[in-house]
Amino acid sequence: MIGERVKKYRKDAGMSLTELADRAGVAKSYLSALERNIQTNPSIQFLEKIAQVLKVNMDQLLNDQSSGSDNSYNQLDDEWQLLVKEAMESGVSKEEFKEFLEFNKWKIQQK
Structure with a gap:
């Protein structure tokens, strides 16, 4: 269940219930x-905050x-999410990002 996973990750992070609720800006209850x-x-917004x-x-x-999934895969996902978030926060638009990807593909093909 989602609740059990939230509790596990909260405890793994060494946080109390109150601390997580305060940091995420959600109701402790x-x-x-x-x-x-x-x-x-729970709502997607709630889970995003957590x-x-x-x-x-x-x-x-x-x-x-826990069913045999590869942690390096999850870490890669986290890294990609961080990169995309940083790009968004720095003002890179979707179109600019797509253009960069296309340019990169073209550059690789030229080698």
Whole structure:
């Protein structure tokens, strides 16, 4: 369940329930209910706030990663997410990013 994963990642991060709720800007009572599986359908916005504070990606909260999944794959996803976030925050538009990718493909083909 999502609540169990949130609790696991929170404890792995060494955070109390109150600390996570405060840092994420969410209600402590709702977070507690989620961890106890009383609430089972949190909003995407809620999960994004929690994931950002816990430094995990949404997929890790939504899906059970314990069934033989490769941690280097998850780390790569985190790195890509950070790069995309940095590009967005620096003002790079989708079109500029696409142009860069196309240029890069062209450059590789020229070699």
